[in-house]
Amino acid sequence: MTDSTPFLKSEREGAVLILTMSQPATRNALTGNTAVAEFVQACDEVRRDPGVRVVILTGEGPVFSSGGNVKDMQRYERDRPSPDAIREEYRQGIQRLPRALYQLDVPVIAAINGPAIGAGLDLCCMCDLRIAAEGASFAESFVRVGIVPGDGGAWLLPRVVGLSKASEMAFTGEAIGAAEALACGLVSRVVPADQLMAAARALAGKIAANPGGVLRMTKRLLREGERSSLESLLELSAAYQALAHTTEDHFEAVRAFVEKRAPRFQS
Numbered sequence: 001m002t003d004s005t006p007f008l009k010s011e012r013e014g015a016v017l018i019l020t021m022s023q024p025a026t027r028n029a030l031t032g033n034t035a036v037a038e039f040v041q042a043c044d045e046v047r048r049d050p051g052v053r054v055v056i057l058t059g060e061g062p063v064f065s066s067g068g069n070v071k072d073m074q075r076y077e078r079d080r081p082s083p084d085a086i087r088e089e090y091r092q093g094i095q096r097l098p099r100a101l102y103q104l105d106v107p108v109i110a111a112i113n114g115p116a117i118g119a120g121l122d123l124c125c126m127c128d129l130r131i132a133a134e135g136a137s138f139a140e141s142f143v144r145v146g147i148v149p150g151d152g153g154a155w156l157l158p159r160v161v162g163l164s165k166a167s168e169m170a171f172t173g174e175a176i177g178a179a180e181a182l183a184c185g186l187v188s189r190v191v192p193a194d195q196l197m198a199a200a201r202a203l204a205g206k207i208a209a210n211p212g213g214v215l216r217m218t219k220r221l222l223r224e225g226e227r228s229s230l231e232s233l234l235e236l237s238a239a240y241q242a243l244a245h246t247t248e249d250h251f252e253a254v255r256a257f258v259e260k261r262a263p264r265f266q267s
Contacts, residue, residue: 007035008042009060015053015208016201017046024061030119032069036097043100053208053215055104056200057127058111064136067118068094070145090150094119098152102126103223105216107207111200112136113193115175122149125156128219130186131200132178133193138186140166144173159226161186211249211265 007028009020019042021028021035030036046052059065076086101108101123110127115137124130124138140157142149149157149170158166161184169176178190191199207215217240225233244250249265256263 027063027066029069032072054204065120067120122153139175140169
């Protein structure tokens with residue numbers, strides 16, 4: 001049965017959009033509810049709104065996200081759906097999440113308030129920046145419940161922590177703490193729990209102080225750089241730069257630099 005309770009809470013603070021996963025009773029599980037559909041809708045809305053420059057993603061309660069709803073997985077034994085049906089379920093379900101969030105044009109900060117388990121960890125890796133509370137923990141734990149990372153984790157995690165560390169985490173399923181996550185580059189900062197959102201807001205503010213259009217193009221170049229050749233990326237960079245040099249925000253930034261004042265951007 002799918003839980004129809006709204007999963008995401010949305011709060012706008014100027015150019016910053018805060019998305020909070022708000023089903024602590026299920027440890028903010030990403031399946032068996034409307035989580036994926038709500039994430040896809042939120043990403044679509046951000047794409048259409050040039051006023052959003054940064055997104056902060058966090059969780060309500062003591063857990064960031066427990067990933068897949070393991071209790072819900074009992075239906076695979078009970079109902080015995082065919083492999084083809086399960087494959088299509090993943091394609092039309094959880095796999096829509098990385099396609100929407102990872103490809104989102106604006107920078108996304110994960111403010112990780114507690115354990116990020118399985119698909120919850122992979123959700124962190126779909127974000128651009130990760131700040132963790134001291135009590136946060138992380139586990140690529142699919143193997144421990146007899147399944148593989150079905151949400152793209154085998155592609156996402158190695159790009160964040162490197163193949164060796166990702167392999168260790170995926171093959172053992174063991175959790176690591178915030179200090180180890182910082183050491184391996186999974187997160188860029190660890191802060192006391194009561195300072196987590198303040199740190200995320202401060203970082204978001206530094207990002208949002210820049211022109212929105214250029215932020216979106218910069219993120220796109222970083223994403224393209226993960227899979228393209230240098231020559232291809234240089235060509236795309238030249239095209240984006242041609243657009244950037246013709247914007248009012250660029251003109252204003254140069255004027256402000258010369259006049260030694262803070263810029264006033266339009267987007």
